[in-house]
Every structure is written in structure tokens, then in C-alpha cells.
Amino acid sequence: MRVVCTAVPGSGLFLPTVPLAWAFRAAGHEVLLLNNGDGARAAAGAGLPVVDPLPDRDLWAEFMAAVAGMLKGGGRQPDRGGFGWFGEQMIDGMLPVARAFRPDVVVSTLEQGAGRLIAGALGVPLVEQGIRLGWAGLDEHAVGARQDIADYLELTRERLGLPDAPVIPMATVDVRPPSMGGVATDTQFLMRYVAYNESRVIPGWVTLPPTRPRVCVTIGSVLPALGGIGALRGMLASLSTMDVEILLAAGDIDLSELGELPSNVRPLGWMPLNALMPTCAAIVHHGGSATVMTPLAYGVPQVALPKFADQPLNAGAMAKRGVGVTVNEPEEVGAALAQVLDDPSFAKAAAEVRDEMAEQPSPAAVVARIQQLAG
Template identity: 40%
Template sequence: MEIVRVLFVTSPGLGHVFPTISLAHALRAAGHEVLVATAGGKDAANAGLPVVDSAPGVDISAVFEQAASEQPEEFDFSTNIDTEKGLAFIGAIFARVSGISVDVTVSAAESWRPDVVVHSPLQGAGPLVAAKLGVPAVTHGIGFADEAAATEAIFEKMVDERERHGVTALPEVRESIDVAPPSMVDRPVRGWPMRYVPYNGGGVLPEWVLERPARPRVAVTLGTVLTQFGALTSLTKLVDVARNLDAEFVLALGDADPSPLGELPDNVRAAGWVPLSALLPTSSALVHHGGAGSTLTAIAAGVPQLVLPHGADQYLNADVVARRGLGLRSEPDQVDAELINRLLTDTGLSSAASEVAEEIIGLPTPADLVPKITGLV
């Protein structure tokens, strides 16, 4: 067997790194070599992968803040990315975020000499490196949006980086991986369909996580970004409503301090960091912000979901969930007891959630895609 070297180049943030981990593990399990290039690198390193920090010493939050101050009209996080304005937002901001990773990623790639580059959709350094080295590039989808258009918009705006490295066009050989369940999108499959196999990090689980409670358990998360920008209080109405419901609510909020929510009712547990893929099998529903990872992890678990979108692709994800009938969407301040009761008792929601969970089980696994990726060499 020929050993193939695959360089994963991802945008910073768990929502971009985590969806690629299952494929990286599948490649390594098949005997191939994997290297990850991402800003910071801790998240991929904790998954047991060798990592190059592609932006050493750079504060990614500061990069976003500077871009926001310089481009206030384009940097509007509340923008729905499934629009022309949204695509401009993605192109402008993630070209900047991609640009800080280009030089280190190019240097690492020239030393390590990958045979294939797999990159997240919003990381323009991936296709740039693949084009410079003349190797195939594979876009690893992370959700439901038009990710090909986003990749092209970002690449187009990376004028200085492309000129510096002598890259004039996208890689000659380009493929893509589509993790969106076919029944949830009204477009053709982009490239290779793949079953979404959640990777939500590891950890020692509290004993209660594996136990199915006597009353319904509702998992609640805002992902890993929103809690850093003061969005935790968007759950205030949900916590107030929970007080009078016969259900258990688990706030999986990572490192976020839950104190802005006030004194929690007895049936609301602040659980810190709990991998969703471990929590959802004993949960009856998920309430979340609409991040692609949370949405797809709930779909894989077959549980109904209530989406409270805050911005970016979250509006699109919320609409997709509601349209397919496996969940509901609401503004955070409009959550009430009737909505939560419907989430927990509507058999139509649970039936649709089960249908889509079965649908994705039938899709090719990350292991099934290994020969396709290595076959590009």
C-alpha cells in the first residue's frame, strides 16, 4: 500500500476543526499520514493529531475585532450568509483570518510535502497551498450553506497572499465532501456525500450523563463562540420557562460562567463542558444557537431540536431544521412553555428526527472516503 500524506488546513475555532477530525482519524487508521495546520492548534492536538500552529502568537479575536472596526458595514455578524451581503461578509472577514495563516502553512507544506490538502470551507490558505504545490485540494463541508461559493469568495479576496506566493488560480484538481443530509437541502450533493460522524472532544463523563432520567432531559448549548461575546443572557427566558416545567435542563456551556443567568432552578444543571455526542443519547431534545456542528450532532443523535439563531449560518441552519420538520426555531426572547412542550411531545418532530438519523447512517462513512482521497494522488 502506498502511504499518502494528507495536510488538513482549517480555520480557527472548534466549529471548523472538529468536523474534520473523524476523517483525519479514518486516514490514520488506514495507515496514512496526517498533519493539521490551524491557528492555535490545541483543539486538533487534543484529538491526538500532530499539529502546526499556523498563526503563532496571534490573537484571533483581535483579528476579528480589527476587521470589524475597519469594515463596520461588511462586518455584521447578524447577516444571513445565504445572501449576497452574507457572502461579501464571509469573503472579507475570512480572507483576513485566512491570510494570517498562509505563510506558516506554506512553509510547513513545503517541508512536509503533502500529497493532498483537505481544508475547511472558510480557510483560504488550504486551496492556496494546494495550488502552490500542485496537489489536489478537497473542501471538507461543515454544514448546509453554499460552501463552494464561500471558498471562492475568500480566495478571490486574498490578493496579496496569492501574489506573494505566485498563485493565480484555484488548484487544478478540486473535490469536495458534503455532510448535509440530502433530504434537508434543495440542491444537488456537492462532490462526495459523507455521513456526519460527530467529534465533540473527549473528557471524563459524569455518571449522570449515561443515565436516562425519569423525566425528559433537554440539552442546551450556545457553542464555543457566542458565550465569549455576551450571548449567554439570551438563555434567560429559557431558564425562566424551565422553572415551571417537568423536565431536566442541562446547560452544556463549556467554560462560560453561568452567573449572568441568575440563580438556576433545581431542574436546571450547569454542566460545563460535556461532549454533545455523549449527552444527546440520553436527552429528549436539544436547544441551541444553530451552529452547524450542534445542528448535525443533534441530527445524528435523532433528537428534535429548537434553534435560537444569533447570526451568520445559524439562520440558514434554523430554516433547514424547521423546513425538514425535525425541529423548531424561535427568537431567544420568545421561548415559552408551549414551545418547549411542543418540542418534547410533538411526534411529528421526533419521527422526522429519526428518519434523518436513519438517512445519514446510510451515507458513506469517513472510512469509506479514504480510498477516494488517496486515489487523487
């Protein structure tokens, strides 16, 4: 079987797709990823065949600059916005490559509407890979978002003379645990969430048991790009007096803006969350979907400070299940973390969800179902 996989190039919207792509390859199928910028480079770093349809542009950087401009009330703003923009920009370069590859199936995330156009043009099944905790399949939000992207791309479809294609994919992959919304049907395949956050050489001490509770703190990649460094400063100040070891997974953030770090903080730069979770007692984060799902897979309680996009939805689902606490202000993080560490019900609920996720079908099992679907 030949499989084209595609997603939006933002790290949180692409990296969760890597385990399924590798499951296809491990099963002996031919796989080609179509992505741009950091998404394409991350795919190559994961050892996957990838083509960048726009090698001279970085669409995610352009998108984030436009969003930052809108939030600041100035700067260049796009004529049209939303995730449909990525498909609009990428489809001209993607389509000839996909035609030459001759896939039997297209696997795309909801956000990358070009996947639907490619599947329609080539007359092959479209499987939508769910990557979020907030929605999948025929959930109301997913149906609305899918239709919005299809409407956005209608002008592009007409310009290219492509046949109309169903907005609802032939099948969807749902990584949510059933107790947090996951649904299994004949056309919606539950799949175990396998955390992938790129690879780095991990310091040996990270794998060793800590002498006091170890807590990971991260605010992802989007919030810092939009000026969210102040939230991180407030978080660390709130945690500075606690008897815990803080692992600051700060990515490429310039920490000099924070001044002198509290004595209980160990900055790590960019470090895969899945490497940190086995020895962490809790995690404090911004509520990004992949950032919520990764500690769920390891049974780690959470504190979330959501700000925008799907973050409040992810954090709300986490709190409703009892695996953590959601707060509104950075100054509230310390008290919330103390609550999560002191009340064993949070660790119990987190362990229940971890075990539930471990029972879900593996990516390899989902590959077999997609192969059957594609004939």
C-alpha cells in the same frame, strides 16, 4: 499518501474536521494538521500531528474581539474582514511547513482559503471538506463564499508569487443528509457526519436513563463571547416551570451572571454534545452548524433560537425537515419545547434523518475515494 489538513481555528469550524483526519491516520496515511490557537491545541488533544504557524498569536480571539468591536460600534476594527483574513495571516507560516511535508493532497474547509494557495503552490489536488448543514459543493452560497475568499487572498497570492489555482476544488465532501440538501456526484462525496466535540471525562449519571424528559441547552461558544448571556437567561426562565431536567452545556460561561439557576437546571460546564444526546429527549440551541448536526446524528428533536451568521440557515433547514422548531425570542423557547416534546412527528422525523445519516458513507470510505483521486 501524505495529507495536509487545515481549517479556521474556531471550534465549530475545526472540530467537525477531526473524524476525517483520523480516518486518514487509521488507514495508514501520514497526516499533518495546520491550525492556530485553540484549533491547534484541540488537534493535539485529539492525538493528531499539528503545527501552529503562528504560535505567538490567537487569531480566533483577535477575530472575535474585532467582531465584538464592530457590533458595539467601537474598539479596534480590522482593515479587512471575513474568513479570508485567516488565510492571509497564516499562509506565511503554513507554506514552508507544507512544502517540507510534501503532501499528495490538501484537505481544507471552504473557510480556510490558505488550503487553496498551498495546493496551488505544491501542484497537488485540493479536496474541500464540507462541515456545514447550510451549503456545500456547488451550492450558490458555497460558490459565492469561495469566490469572495479567493478574491480576498489575491493580493497575498501575488505577494508570495504563487501560481493561480482553480477556485473550485477538485472534489468536495458533503456531510448533509440527502433529504436536507446532501448531493453525491463523481466529485462530491457524501460522508456520514461523525460528531466530535473534544473529549472529557463524562459523569456516569449522564449515561443513565433519566426519570423525566432530559433536555440539553447550549448557546455555543461564539454567542457568549459577543454578549449573548441575556439570551441564555431568557431561555432558562422560559423553561423553569416545565417538568423536564435541563442539562446546561455552558462551556466557560461565567454562570454567576445568571444569578440563582432554576431548580430543574443542572450546569455541566464544558461537555461534548455527543455524550449527552443518547439520553436527551430534545435540545435547545443557537443554530450553529455542528450543534444542529450532532442531534441530527442521534435522532434528537430540536428547538433553535438563531441570531446571526449561518444560524438562521441551519435552523431553517432543521425546521423545514420537521425535526424541530425555530423561535425568534428566548421567551418563546418553553412553548416551542413543549410542542416538540408533545408532538410525536418531531421525534419521528428526527429518527428518519438519524437513520438516513447512518447510511451515508463512512469517513473511511471517503478516504478511499480521496486516495483514488490523488492517485
